[in-house]
């Protein structure tokens with residue numbers, strides 16, 4: 307992006323002084339991080355990339371339904387820059403989004419991409435992987451992720467064919483070659499990130515990425531903000547994982563969907579409230595001998611105003627919760 311002082315053509319001494327002031331202002335804003343990515347090219351600007359902590363860049367996903375034209379751009383994705391190399395955290399819901407992320411990285415750094423980390427198997431976090439293949443990274447995920455990718459491969463090829471590049475085939479969906487059973491540290495060059503894998507919670511393959519320098523956590527879809535949480539794993543497991551995360555020292559949280567937050571564990575208070583409501587109300591409905599359809603139409607009505615896409619996902623969440631708790 308051109309700076310204001312380049313465009314400005316002074317015709318007087320006042321003008322020259324203004325130019326200098328604008329230049330100083332530009333340098334100041336740049337150094338203080340206010341325009342951290344404005345030196346980047348059109349792709350980066352249009353890709354809405356923001357430096358949210360030192361060397362940590364985030365592209366915020368938008369809140370639209372899976373059937374929307376921009377369904378491939380709903381997840382928060384980004385990257386962490388070390389002295390030696392770069393780690394990607396989630397690649398978006400299409401090869402196009404993955405490619406845009408890569409282009410925006412190259413406006414900022416020419417360091418190699420050594421790791422592409424996927425926080426879980428869902429399409430909006432993983433289908434952009436193919437865009438990074440030529441960079442030769444290690445693809446990293448939960449120890450269950452490889453299986454989950456296998457189980458979803460045909461579904462992805464069928465359902466998201468248009469998002470997998472010009473000639474999609476089974477190799478267009480890329481799973482991990484480095485997996486995390488519990489915890490693993492990766493060194494990006496004078497910068498260590500810690501990966502933690504969890505029991506079944508939001509999904510069967512949830513993983514968090516913690517940057518030890520800045521204490522920034524990428525939660526993947528263990529945390530939803532503004533967009534309604536979607537339950538694909540186990541409700542009780544999800545609440546248990548949130549409980550274990552509670553006492554972590556976190557300066558900045560980047561959720562899988564929604565805005566970032568400096569207020570941990572308050573970051574996920576609304577989500578925890580929603581999931582706890584699901585647990586309690588579904589248990590009550592089961593105890594009272596309600597049918598599933600009645601539970602779906604009566605549980606969590608008050609939550610409707612609080613979440614984007616409530617209409618689209620709430621009924622499924624109640625159904626998942628009900629079926630999980632029916633046999634406890």
Ligand SMILES: [Zn+2]
Pocket residue numbers: 381428430431527562563
């Ligand atoms: Zn997601």
